[in-house]
Amino acid sequence: MRIVQIIDSLETGGAERMAVNYANALSEKIEFSGLITSRKEGLLLNQIDKDVSYLFLKKKKKIDFGAVFRLRNYLKNNNIDIIHAHSSSFFIAVLVKIILPKIKIIWHDHYGISQDLSSRKNISLKVSSLFFTGIISVNSDLKNWAKFYLLCSNIIYLPNFILDSSFSNEKLSLNGFESKRIICVANLRLQKNHILLIDAANVLKDKFPDWTFHLFGKDFNDSYSHQLKKKVNDLQLQNTVYFYGTTNNISSSLLQCQIGVLPSVSEGLPLAILEYGLNRLPVIATNVGEISKIISSEKEGVIIESNNLNALVAAIEKLIESEKYRNEIGLNLYNKVQKDFSAKTIVSNYLLWLKSLITFTA
Structure with missing residues (x-):
């Protein structure tokens, strides 16, 4: 053909x-x-x-x-x-x-x-x-x-x-402390609900001040983008939440992170979850679209309802506090992605x- x-x-x-x-x-x-x-x-x-x-x-x-x-x-x-x-x-x-x-x-x-x-x-x-x-x-x-x-x-x-996305020699050094990073890979669109993640960062910053949030995705420089950045400034999260825009080698950044999050209110079957899995990251994602077909049990990740701040905070806190749990579900998701996706x-x-x-x- x-x-x-x-x-x-x-x-x-x-x-x-x-x-x-x-x-x-x-x-x-x-x-x-x-x-x-x-x-x-x-x-x-x-x-x-x-x-x-x-x-x-x-x-x-x-x-x-x-x-x-x-x-x-x-x-x-x-x-x-x-x-x-x-x-x-x-x-x-x-x-x-x-x-x-x-x-x-x-x-x-x-x-x-x-x-x-x-x-x-x-x-x-x-x-x-x-x-x-x-x-x-x-x-x-x-x-x-x-x-x-x-x-x-x-x-x-x-x-x-998913295919191996290591197509570039670009190596981006992330802000924050090593082994204490949370990543979200999603273009800055309303449906991706970065606002919820910023609210979670604000709740967690006092209990876990060394943990930081790293947001990757296309910045359209629109009202939603401006709203996100204003919120970060208003909550004084400039040293907790970082925006990076797009990168040609997301794998390099994923390897520097310990938790992957996707807080969307709407999805199809997001590649971000597959990328997290391919890099053995433990994942927290909302129960929208086909995400539950990727993360089909609590052994493969944490599924929460969309727009539920308390659930997101609790899930992040649980993963932060147990490296053993992070490693277990990260490995299980990796095996699932390799088998089915x-x-x-x-x-x-x-x-x-x-x-x-x-x-x-x-």
Whole structure:
């Protein structure tokens, strides 16, 4: 098979990282693996494997015929069979299929606000789904939504998977005391609920003054970002809570931390939890999205209800006070991630599904 991934940008979001993960993993499994970014490059450009063919379309507007024809030429020149379109990149994939009708489109739904799908309406996506050969949903709720709302019957649930993210020589030295760091990897968006984590840091600072919180993720410099930083200043937590923005080598930072936290109010299947697990970190996460499928028992991590400050504080306190407990659940989560969320397992299922679709539609 000859497959290309297409994504709007290469910034450090979950959908973007999965596009890179698929391209890299497939480069060892199929005849041709490519990656196309339509609108914007970013830090993830440095994580593309040398065996992956890469194209930047330089798309300037929603309907950019120059970008469409550049995409068409690339697909024709490389004899591509399948476009694997992530998130909103389905639109340019459909435009090019009108010109190259033999091309098959797989759409990958990474929608992160899966707690309120009843209000998710997208007419252009619904019409475009007539052109899809198949749909991949990253959680069960999204799969059910696609069955109900979209016009494509070939829908599969495939969880996200993790690859070794040590693609960079960048080594970031974290603030705070060694062996007393708590990390949160999440772009600065409202749904990630960093406010709850800052409130927890404020409650814990007197009892555990040496422990610090380290927040990694894209800073959009918007009202939410300003609110977070103002809160840190107002509570005088400048030496307790640190913001780092994005990094090209999160593994280097994870190795310097002892606890991983994700306090989101809404999620799909977050890569951050898988990254924590791959680095043997004990995890505290909220019971949203598919997180309970990763952390399915208290032996693999601590699940709390969202927006529950007391529960978050108690969970952090318990992990701080017992290194033995931290090591046990960190190891158990590592084993779970390796078993159920490895590239080998999920990419094998993906390729079997694609082969069945191609045979069915041939």
